Amino acid sequence: MNGIDEKxxxxxxxxxxxxxxxxxxxxxxxxxxxxxxNGAACPDIQLLVPLARIFAITTDELxxxxxxxxxxxxxxxxxxxxxxxxxxxxxxxxDGDKVRINLPMELIxxxxxxxxxxxxxxxxxxxxxxxxxxxxxxxxxxVIGKLVxxxxxxGDVVNIVVE
Numbered sequence: 001m002n003g004i005d006e007k008x009x010x011x012x013x014x015x016x017x018x019x020x021x022x023x024x025x026x027x028x029x030x031x032x033x034x035x036x037x038n039g040a041a042c043p044d045i046q047l048l049v050p051l052a053r054i055f056a057i058t059t060d061e062l063x064x065x066x067x068x069x070x071x072x073x074x075x076x077x078x079x080x081x082x083x084x085x086x087x088x089x090x091x092x093x094x095d096g097d098k099v100r101i102n103l104p105m106e107l108i109x110x111x112x113x114x115x116x117x118x119x120x121x122x123x124x125x126x127x128x129x130x131x132x133x134x135x136x137x138x139x140x141x142x143v144i145g146k147l148v149x150x151x152x153x154x155g156d157v158v159n160i161v162v163e
Contacts, residue, residue: 009037053092085144086163088102094155109136
């Protein structure tokens with residue numbers, strides 16, 4: 001999946017949306033969405049952030065030639081230290097609330113070691129069972145990308161990404 005046309009089509013379908021529904025949320029015509037997905041046109045630059053938010057991805061992932069948030073295992077030469085990585089928690093509730101948390105992985109590890117909870121994370125029912133110690137263990141072995149994606153029956157979407 002290299003082009004923005006393929007990504008818009010893929011993420012729209014993954015969200016179970018029609019072209020009409022996406023167009024309505026963005027304030028454009030369904031024909032515009034169709035042109036984007038067919039590669040005949042690109043979305044206006046002002047629509048990139050709203051598009052990424054609707055799809056619960058970053059604009060980097062939307063625009064990048066590679067899938068930024070795909071999970072991958074870095075080899076020893078690529079592996080990064082915790083201090084160079086960020087944990088991103090993206091919560092999109094069905095009632096329109098959005099929570100974006102970006103924290104250094106080193107801070108998360110330290111907080112867990114001393115028994116602190118991360119307030120905005122601990123407050124969400126969808127996140128209460130996520131084992132952040134296990135995420136840190138994975139990251140320390142070289143795993144990065146979108147590590148967790150949860151969609152509740154009520155339509156709440158939670159993504160946990162390490163970059």
